[in-house]
């Protein structure tokens with residue numbers, strides 16, 4: 689019988705925000721058992737203690753324990769920052785097996801560079817998730833190396849579908865996925881910060897400004913999801929001719945809101961590519977990113 693996700697041992701190299709977002713989602717949806725999850729970091733003991741007590745999973749930064757975690761894993765998930773790739777890959781290189789599945793969430797690092805840096809031919813799934821995976825509302829872009837078999841392909845999709853939606857895309861589209869949905873939550877939070885601030889500046893209490901902003905964003909997202917209408921059409925329905933919203937949209941246009949968002953998405957995509965290229969260059973030259 690082929691491996692089931694509920695039975696798979698999943699080792700996370702890196703125990704920061706993104707690793708926790710995925711793990712929390714997997715545990716809350718009961719797609720994975722805490723006892724089958726192994727989290728590793730470099731040194732932060734408080735973080736490991738928190739993860740153990742919050743989720744009941746295995747967590748360590750001890751070199752021998754980490755080696756044991758990796759040896760027993762079916763799936764290894766790379767969750768370190770680009771700047772730490774070089775040092776962590778140096779340790780990992782001799783500890784991975786060709787029959788394990790490698791999943792990477794590292795922005796910008798291509799499958800070919802991951803293979804070259806780790807000197808491996810194991811199946812690699814390159815992903816770009818986002819932090820909303822924490823509550824099962826993540827949006828993940830995913831690409832596979834040609835040697836990922838059907839079982840592992842299914843497991844990787846199942847793993848990220850447990851924490852949200854998955855779009856399988858050609859690998860050269862993962863940078864723009866980073867711009868749209870990887871970094872995307874930050875644009876929405878920034879928008880919410882500004883809207884709340886304007887409410888407070890206009891005399892609302894902090895609590896009212898926060899609640900009204902949150903419900904507005906939630907309601908608008910649900911409207912797009914449930915009405916099947918395009919955002920442009922929904923916007924038109926809010927915008928009475930010569931009314932308050934029309935005046936607000938004119939102000940946004942004066943500040944090039946639309947162009948600003950498009951620039952932001954494209955800069956995130958470009959920066960992601962740059963980071964991937966810097967990892968490869970730094971690893972070749974032996975210096976950190």
Ligand SMILES: NC(=O)C1=CN([C@@H]2O[C@H](COP(=O)(O)OP(=O)(O)OC[C@H]3O[C@@H](n4cnc5c(N)ncnc54)[C@H](OP(=O)(O)O)[C@@H]3O)[C@@H](O)[C@H]2O)C=CC1
Nearest residue numbers: 702703704705706729730731732767768769772776794795
């Ligand atoms: N945050 C996000 O929204 C998203 C992030 N990503 C990608 O996820 C990756 C991780 O980002 P994020 O979770 O935000 O980063 P964090 O800084 O929150 O976490 C990084 C983790 O890596 C650990 N680490 C560093 N070096 C090693 C090592 N040699 N061996 C084992 N663990 C190590 C750190 O341990 P210690 O604390 O002990 O140093 C820490 O636990 C990045 O590559 C990023 O591109 C992708 C999509 C979205």
Ligand SMILES: O=C(O)[C@@H]1CCC=N1
Nearest residue numbers: 795866870871872960
């Ligand atoms: O900021 C970053 O580089 C990562 C990738 C997408 C979200 N966070």
